[in-house]
Amino acid sequence: MERVRKISMSPKTDPTGRLRKLFIKSRVPLFALLVCALSVAAASTSRTNRTASSLRMQTTGSFKLRYVAVKDHGLAQIEKLIKESKLFELLIDDSNKSLKLPVDITVIFRECNGKDEDGKDEDPTNAWYNPNNHSITMCYGLIKKSEDLFKNNEKTEKDLDEAVLGSTAWTFYHEMGHALIDIYKIAHTGKEEDAADELSTYILISSGDAGEKAALDGAEDFYREASEDNDLSEEQFADVHSLSKQRFYNIICWVYGSNTEKYASLTEGADAILPQGRAGACEGEYQRIAKAWQNLLASHLKK
């Protein structure tokens, strides 16, 4: 259910600068378009589909947002960024307008330094959905880690803030993916983690330029997080998550696949980062993902 398996990695720069060139292409303000991410994704679903399989479940729940004040001064700046952005108020409001929920789902931004349900130390740099109490935990430590990974590669403070918020929005929708799979009992094949990655990327792409940028921020986060020396452990190969570099290429592939003309530079020319061997399949992959999630969510939409 977590976003990442804990792997110790150090911040690194992209020596080629290719990523940077790509990721700064979209200059649309994040909030301008992200606010309607889910409602736009929902609008793609045909009305016929929506009524085709109505579920007899109570729909009185909603997403609730909760902030828990940090004690660690090192996280104060990140807490300020998240709270003052009001981004998650907007995304949650949009989600509540779009989805019929049988239960409340609480989204908690907090410092993660307690014990989990098994009595183990929480991973302070993670995010997860807990099906026992229908809560999504977003650890400020994870967001701080993103900021550290992005820090040396953004031109201005504003660019850095936008990249961190974009990547955090991607994580938020990934965890929402787990939550929706759980509460709607959504069938899926393959890894649930990959299905959650698909939903997150699909919702963001659906909202237009700013959402695409946020998906690319999420991808970049995985790229920077991935081990530079490729010294992968057996645990990582066996993990429920795909490897960070694979998650990076998946997101890049789906963004490219959503609009191969607009994102041609991802796979053609000097700045290409997506290998041709994968690129050819991306349009079909993205269409399959979009169709699948439109159908899976059809009976759970409000409008």
Ligand SMILES: [Zn+2]
């Ligand atoms: Zn996950």
